[in-house]
Amino acid sequence: MAKSSGLAMAVSVDDATGTPRNISNDVRSVQVGTPRGVQDVTGVDKAAMERILLTADGTVNLSGIWNTAPNMSHATLSSIPSTSVNRTVALTYPGPAVLSMEMVGTDYSVSRGENGELTWSAPFQLANGAVPTWS
Amino acid sequence: MAKQAGLGDNLYVSGFDVSGDVGAVNTVRGTAAVLDVTGINKSARERILGRRDGEISFNAWWDTATDAMHDALSTLPTTDRTVLYLRGTGVNSPVAMLLGKQINYGWDRGDDGALAGTVQVLSNGAPLEWGVQLTAGKQAFPGAAGGTVIDDLAATAFGAAAYLQVFSVGSGTAIVAVQDSADNAAFADVTGLVFSGATGRTEQRLETIRTATLRRFVRVNVTGTFTNALISVGLARFQAAI
Numbered sequence A: 001m002a003k004s005s006g007l008a009m010a011v012s013v014d015d016a017t018g019t020p021r022n023i024s025n026d027v028r029s030v031q032v033g034t035p036r037g038v039q040d041v042t043g044v045d046k047a048a049m050e051r052i053l054l055t056a057d058g059t060v061n062l063s064g065i066w067n068t069a070p071n072m073s074h075a076t077l078s079s080i081p082s083t084s085v086n087r088t089v090a091l092t093y094p095g096p097a098v099l100s101m102e103m104v105g106t107d108y109s110v111s112r113g114e115n116g117e118l119t120w121s122a123p124f125q126l127a128n129g130a131v132p133t134w135s
Numbered sequence B: 001m002a003k004q005a006g007l008g009d010n011l012y013v014s015g016f017d018v019s020g021d022v023g024a025v026n027t028v029r030g031t032a033a034v035l036d037v038t039g040i041n042k043s044a045r046e047r048i049l050g051r052r053d054g055e056i057s058f059n060a061w062w063d064t065a066t067d068a069m070h071d072a073l074s075t076l077p078t079t080d081r082t083v084l085y086l087r088g089t090g091v092n093s094p095v096a097m098l099l100g101k102q103i104n105y106g107w108d109r110g111d112d113g114a115l116a117g118t119v120q121v122l123s124n125g126a127p128l129e130w131g132v133q134l135t136a137g138k139q140a141f142p143g144a145a146g147g148t149v150i151d152d153l154a155a156t157a158f159g160a161a162a163y164l165q166v167f168s169v170g171s172g173t174a175i176v177a178v179q180d181s182a183d184n185a186a187f188a189d190v191t192g193l194v195f196s197g198a199t200g201r202t203e204q205r206l207e208t209i210r211t212a213t214l215r216r217f218v219r220v221n222v223t224g225t226f227t228n229a230l231i232s233v234g235l236a237r238f239q240a241a242i
Helices: A073-077 B071-072
Strands: A011-014 A021-022 A029-034 A036-040 A051-056 A059-065 A087-093 A098-103 A107-112 A116-124 B012-013 B020-036 B049-062 B081-086 B094-102 B104-107 B115-123 B131-132 B139-141 B161-173 B177-181 B187-196 B201-205 B217-223 B226-237
Touching: A021 B071, A073 A116, A098 B020, A098 B049, B020 B115, B049 B071, B049 B094, B081 B161, B081 B201, B081 B226, B094 B161, B094 B226, B131 B161, B161 B177, B161 B187, B177 B226, B187 B201, B217 B226
Parallel strands: none
Antiparallel strands: A011 A021, A011 A087, A029 A059, A036 A051, A059 A116, A087 A098, A098 A116, A107 A116, A107 B020, B012 B081, B020 B049, B049 B115, B081 B094, B094 B115, B094 B131, B104 B115, B131 B226, B139 B226, B161 B201, B161 B226, B177 B187, B177 B217
């Protein structure tokens, strides 16, 4: 496959019962991070940096449009403030390339703008110690 | 139902309907602290959720009419307030509910003459809770009666929280309760969700134990000897253990 845009992505997030819900059509933007910790191990005998990689991590930030249809974004995400379950967040990029992580949702923030726009944002962080792996 | 805008929304604070004086609801936030519990046997982060929090913040227009913005918010009480943000006004429509402290009552008078305010309410003792309206926005009960039934398709076993705001009572005492039923025929008060009798403007948040079963059908029920109670009730049915 050649270079491509992010059109036709898919976003799936577990609801509070652990059932995957495809909320792609409600999602306006997705930011994904899979950082590694970095330790500076430069020896005194070196003139340039030496580094090793430490703990892996994963973050996902979703933002989207309010929708109360069954099993869509509000039904899936509104339980974040009141439950403690881990949720599988699966992102399908063009290719396809899939990144699936077991995460905790840390916020479900809704904003109603002066022009009537009703939007939400929901950040997630890696929860289960499994290194994020693309497939 | 498709994607929606926020037109036709309402905002109630402590038994005051301030919807007409609110220009924007900037923040309806329910968050959880994140605790890093990564073991040394892991190559990636392990996390669990900690303390919960919540916030509702909004922009307001100056209004000193009776029971409008200034009457509702200028006292800046030290006691808790309830805030309900209603996405539309209909039974079973979404509502965000918060019990918390009003942090500020700030106003800007611009050089163009505009007088605009910002109000922030932060949670106290309970996080922001999303649920559904058991009344159609502010709903009038001329006398004792049951509300419209909501079919949630299945019972749940993780408890629930409910919020009541009373805007006015003509006379007497109105007793508001959340009721449930397994068959949409025989309803009973949900233990822990029977509000104190109301004789005028008031507010209250109640919560069941977190292992309580809430049956499939729910409704609000208003009893007592009274006339013309104007109330709003929201119910958050918890979907999993906290």
